[in-house]
Amino acid sequence: MxxxxxxCCLCAMGMYLSQCTSTPKKLPIYGEREAVKxxxxxxxxxxxxxxxxxxxxxxxxxxxxxxxxxxxxxIYVADFFFTSCPSxxxxxxxxxxRAYQKFKNNNEVKFLSHTIDPKHDSIAVLKKFSDKLGVNPxxxxxxxxxxxxxxxxxxxSYMSSTFEDRAAPGGIVHSGYFILVDKNxxxxxxxxxxxxxxxxxxxxxxxxxxxxxxTK
Numbered sequence: 001m002x003x004x005x006x007x008c009c010l011c012a013m014g015m016y017l018s019q020c021t022s023t024p025k026k027l028p029i030y031g032e033r034e035a036v037k038x039x040x041x042x043x044x045x046x047x048x049x050x051x052x053x054x055x056x057x058x059x060x061x062x063x064x065x066x067x068x069x070x071x072x073x074x075i076y077v078a079d080f081f082f083t084s085c086p087s088x089x090x091x092x093x094x095x096x097x098r099a100y101q102k103f104k105n106n107n108e109v110k111f112l113s114h115t116i117d118p119k120h121d122s123i124a125v126l127k128k129f130s131d132k133l134g135v136n137p138x139x140x141x142x143x144x145x146x147x148x149x150x151x152x153x154x155x156x157s158y159m160s161s162t163f164e165d166r167a168a169p170g171g172i173v174h175s176g177y178f179i180l181v182d183k184n185x186x187x188x189x190x191x192x193x194x195x196x197x198x199x200x201x202x203x204x205x206x207x208x209x210x211x212x213x214x215t216k
Contacts, residue, residue, distance in 0.1 A: 001176070002202075016122070021030070025208040027180075027188040051092070052185040058143040058150075061127040066141050075209050076110040078179045079193060080154050080162055082117035083129045087169040088176040092193035096178065097133060100140055102203050106146050108210060112211040114154070116162050116174055118147050158187070164205055182209055 031051030039045075077099060081089045096111060103109040115121035115152040123131075126142040133140075141151075154160040154174075162174040180189035180202060188209055191202040 011077070026212060027205055027209055030187040030190070053181055053187075056153060058145040059123055059142040060137065060143055061130045062137050063070070063125060065122055066143060069211060071110060073183055075107055075183055075206065076112055076181050077206070078112040078114065078158060078181060079177070080114045080116050080150070080160055080174050082170065082172060083121050083125055084117065085172070086097045087168045088194050092176050093133065094106055095193050095196065095199040099203050100135055100205065103206065104136070109139070109206065112143060113141070114143045114145070114150050116147070116150060116154070116172055121158055136173045180205060180209065183213065197203070
């Protein structure tokens with residue numbers, strides 16, 4: 001959680017600074033980073049290597065294998081949810097649907113929703129949930145995988161908290177954040193998926209991120 005708190009603080013600062021400049025907006029890069037020495041043309045230089053989302057492999061609502069190669073040259077938004085969630089998930093999905101509608105049919109944009117309740121959320125359940133939302137399964141993936149693998153991915157890669165708690169509504173506690181990832185698998189933003197204003201900011205940041213690649 002402490003890492004996620006840092007990300008949220010940095011995101012807030014980035015939003016503030018972006019309003020104080022007329023230059024094209026460029027999103028910051030979040031997560032751990034490391035300075036690596038390289039030799040280029042006989043000269044020693046220092047390059048910054050950023051934390052990235054590791055390779056993964058899950059089945060989507062159409063039983064199609066989705067992995068890192070499926071997201072090549074794409075930006076995407078990831079979240080963690082479960083279909084029977086009685087608390088924040090319905091709000092999150094209505095807000096994610098806003099972003100989906102904004103970038104619908106944009107081949108450079110994907111959405112990834114990882115179920116954190118694979119015992120209940122079978123592929124058939126995810127398919128029914130996806131169909132009810134009326135989204136394109138080729139753009140918005142509802143992903144099914146081993147529980148421990150998904151939980152570790154949430155905690156160690158997306159810095160998103162997820163754990164079981166019988167006292168919690170639905171028996172699972174999880175953060176409601178949407179994580180924006182660039183084409184190099186680096187985290188570029190984190191947004192409260194239950195907050196309309198923050199999701200509107202995410203939509204703006206998604207376009208800014210796409211614009212970064214158009215200017216390269």
